[in-house]
Amino acid sequence: MIPAGLLAVLLAVAPSPRLLAPGVWHHRVSTADGVQLSLFRYVPAVPRTGPAVLMVPELGFTRASFELEGFGLAPSLQREGREVFVLEARGQGSSQAPPSASLSLRELVRTDLPRAIAEVRRLTGGTPDLVGHGFGGSLLLAAVADREEVGRVIALATPAEPALPNRRLEQVLTGTSAFGADPEAFEFLFLRSAVISAARASAIRAATSRPLPAIQRGEWLQWMRDGDLSLGEGDSVKRRLEKLTAPTYLVLPLLSYVGHPEYASPLRELHPQTVKVRLLSRLYLHREDYSHLSMLLGDGAPADVFAPILAFLEGGE
Amino acid sequence: MRGGWLGLAVLLACAPSRYLEPISRDAQHHRARTSDGWELALVRYRPDPKGLRGGRPVLLCHGISANGRNMDLDPEHSLAQWLAAHGREAWTVSLRGTGDSDRADVAAGRPGGYDLDAFWRLDLPAAIAKVREISGADAVDFVGHSMGGMVGYAYLSQGGQGVNAAVVMGSPVRLDWGGPYDAVLSVAAFAINATWILPAATPPLLVVPMSKVMELTPLEGLMYNPENTSQETWRRMLATGTADVSAGVARQLGRMVRDGRFSSGDGTVDFGRDLAKVTQPVLVIAGKLDRLGVAPSVYAGYRQLGGPKEWLLIGVESGAQADYGHMDLVLGDRAASEVWPQLLSFLDRHPGG
Numbered sequence: 001m002i003p004a005g006l007l008a009v010l011l012a013v014a015p016s017p018r019l020l021a022p023g024v025w026h027h028r029v030s031t032a033d034g035v036q037l038s039l040f041r042y043v044p045a046v047p048r049t050g051p052a053v054l055m056v057p058e059l060g061f062t063r064a065s066f067e068l069e070g071f072g073l074a075p076s077l078q079r080e081g082r083e084v085f086v087l088e089a090r091g092q093g094s095s096q097a098p099p100s101a102s103l104s105l106r107e108l109v110r111t112d113l114p115r116a117i118a119e120v121r122r123l124t125g126g127t128p129d130l131v132g133h134g135f136g137g138s139l140l141l142a143a144v145a146d147r148e149e150v151g152r153v154i155a156l157a158t159p160a161e162p163a164l165p166n167r168r169l170e171q172v173l174t175g176t177s178a179f180g181a182d183p184e185a186f187e188f189l190f191l192r193s194a195v196i197s198a199a200r201a202s203a204i205r206a207a208t209s210r211p212l213p214a215i216q217r218g219e220w221l222q223w224m225r226d227g228d229l230s231l232g233e234g235d236s237v238k239r240r241l242e243k244l245t246a247p248t249y250l251v252l253p254l255l256s257y258v259g260h261p262e263y264a265s266p267l268r269e270l271h272p273q274t275v276k277v278r279l280l281s282r283l284y285l286h287r288e289d290y291s292h293l294s295m296l297l298g299d300g301a302p303a304d305v306f307a308p309i310l311a312f313l314e315g316g317e
Numbered sequence: 318m319r320g321g322w323l324g325l326a327v328l329l330a331c332a333p334s335r336y337l338e339p340i341s342r343d344a345q346h347h348r349a350r351t352s353d354g355w356e357l358a359l360v361r362y363r364p365d366p367k368g369l370r371g372g373r374p375v376l377l378c379h380g381i382s383a384n385g386r387n388m389d390l391d392p393e394h395s396l397a398q399w400l401a402a403h404g405r406e407a408w409t410v411s412l413r414g415t416g417d418s419d420r421a422d423v424a425a426g427r428p429g430g431y432d433l434d435a436f437w438r439l440d441l442p443a444a445i446a447k448v449r450e451i452s453g454a455d456a457v458d459f460v461g462h463s464m465g466g467m468v469g470y471a472y473l474s475q476g477g478q479g480v481n482a483a484v485v486m487g488s489p490v491r492l493d494w495g496g497p498y499d500a501v502l503s504v505a506a507f508a509i510n511a512t513w514i515l516p517a518a519t520p521p522l523l524v525v526p527m528s529k530v531m532e533l534t535p536l537e538g539l540m541y542n543p544e545n546t547s548q549e550t551w552r553r554m555l556a557t558g559t560a561d562v563s564a565g566v567a568r569q570l571g572r573m574v575r576d577g578r579f580s581s582g583d584g585t586v587d588f589g590r591d592l593a594k595v596t597q598p599v600l601v602i603a604g605k606l607d608r609l610g611v612a613p614s615v616y617a618g619y620r621q622l623g624g625p626k627e628w629l630l631i632g633v634e635s636g637a638q639a640d641y642g643h644m645d646l647v648l649g650d651r652a653a654s655e656v657w658p659q660l661l662s663f664l665d666r667h668p669g670g
Contacts, residue, residue, distance in 0.1 A: 165634060
């Protein structure tokens with residue numbers, strides 16, 4: 001928790017939010033260690049229907065994975081009366097990348113995600129629901145696992161027991177470019193078999209990813225090799241996930257080549273009473289088997305993914 | 318009009334025969350008798366002396382609505398013949414009610430209504446005993462596909478006597494994945510009379526004559542990846558390798574959907590939990606594009622296993638040309654180079670005592 005006095009100081013120096021599009025604002029949020037984070041706010045034009053929702057993209061991805069040219073989960077929930085926030089943590093997207101010592105993924109768990117939740121609470125006066133995608137989502141779950149001030153949680157292909165899935169991801173993470181810089185690798189890792197137009201796929205590749213700092217790439221690789229990410233002082237992501245208490249909806253795309261469904265599904269084994277699962281597959285008459293990004297930006301996502309997410313957030317499913 | 322119906326009837330009756338695949342002349346046919354009086358059909362392939370590598374005989378067990386020919390469709394799509402060619406004695410079994418094994422017949426003392434428990438409690442011990450008797454081996458290696466792997470899991474979890482090492486392919490231990498018709502399925506499974514035999518083999522046979530006029534049917538799309546398995550192979554499998562399903566088995570699977578547990582028919586034995594007691598080495602294989610034994614459901618079994626274990630996901634990530642669907646693991650055109658060598662290597666690396 002951030003002390004009230006410190007929070008007041010941080011708020012005093014925070015720049016004014018900038019309007020990006022009707023109903024979409026870009027806030028700058030300062031962390032206790034002085035890092036400026038980007039927090040995007042989608043204000044509904046209709047009366048609010050429930051708590052605000054804080055979204056955290058996959059590592060190396062921007063808010064565009066939740067909203068690209070007006071399409072995506074963020075505007076979809078916004079239209080349903082939810083106020084939506086999308087965080088780009090340190091080193092991600094348009095947020096600041098401090099010196100490498102402060103760029104560890106540990107700081108996302110310890111500092112950025114709690115800070116973003118506190119900011120959303122301050123701005124909306126309530127406890128937010130949460131949406132996390134991929135490994136970024138796993139870090140979000142770890143950050144809130146032992147906290148009570150969260151509502152419902154949507155976990156989108158969030159590995160609980162990861163492994164290194166393939167050589168392609170390893171090669172990309174040992175490079176320095178954004179995922180989108182290699183079209184073939186991007187298509188394989190994030191959009192394979194997606195039901196999506198070529199133009200849209202191209203726009204996704206161009207807009208959604210940004211280069212990851214070297215330290216984060218290295219930690220991510222080690223996380224997959226070890227099956228867990230140390231958070232220091234005997235703590236780890238896996239240990240945190242064992243403490244998760246919030247009602248959670250775990251959405252598993254069958255054809256993710258990054259956050260494999262079998263890496264994520266153990267979360268339900270840990271919490272059989274509170275974690276509900278939805279597998280995305282043509283077996284269930286879904287539009288496609290879904291990949292890591294098509295579950296968020298694919299043509300069939302509004303019906304197959306967004307609608308059940310909204311139902312869960314509203315207490316259904 | 319009447320002539321049209323007659324013509325259709327003749328077509329439906331005759332067309333599947335075009336796809337019927339005779340079994341290899343190398344096959345040796347055996348019968349095993351279960352302790353409750355059913356006779357099971359087993360087929361044995363002696364190892365090729367040139368490729369003889371030792372090791373125990375391998376018993377191959379098919380999945381639901383199938384028979385022993387799933388593992389031995391034709392010379393190019395036969396795990397049994399492939400193992401024999403690579404120096405392993407291989408056996409297939411047709412579980413009760415399938416293939417050339419006994420069908421339910423109340424008058425003969427073989428009532429319907431049997432479930433998966435009959436397969437692991439009665440059929441598998443009888444098949445293993447027959448293989449041991451004929452081969453002289455002290456134990457067998459076991460390979461199960463789909464429900465066949467579940468039968469193996471259940472057997473191993475309750476002691477697994479006579480099994481040295483096992484491979485399961487596309488075998489789920491959870492069936493509750495939030496599907497829109499999960500609730501309907503679990504209710505429907507309990508609405509049917511448990512003693513019925515569901516004519517599951519008939520609809521696929523009706524599809525076979527349409528092979529020239531229909532592209533990939535929705536069902537086929539769920540069963541295999543056409544990049545791995547040709548439609549021609551699939552049609553031969555439908556004509557040769559399908560079987561009816563006992564309502565008792567359907568009920569047990571419906572219970573899995575409803576309860577999220579892999580358990581005995583009466584719910585008293587939790588096979589999933591008891592997998593922790595397994596001591597035999599097990600290789601667990603999943604197909605990346607398997608829409609029936611989806612990877613997380615297969616992985617759940619792998620996680621639970623207590624003994625030495627290995628996990629293998631077959632798809633482009635593992636070096637295959639395409640991602641593997643459910644039936645591709647046993648029928649795929651490249652399974653003999655992309656899947657089975659890893660299976661055999663695992664068994665060779667676990668020769669036991």
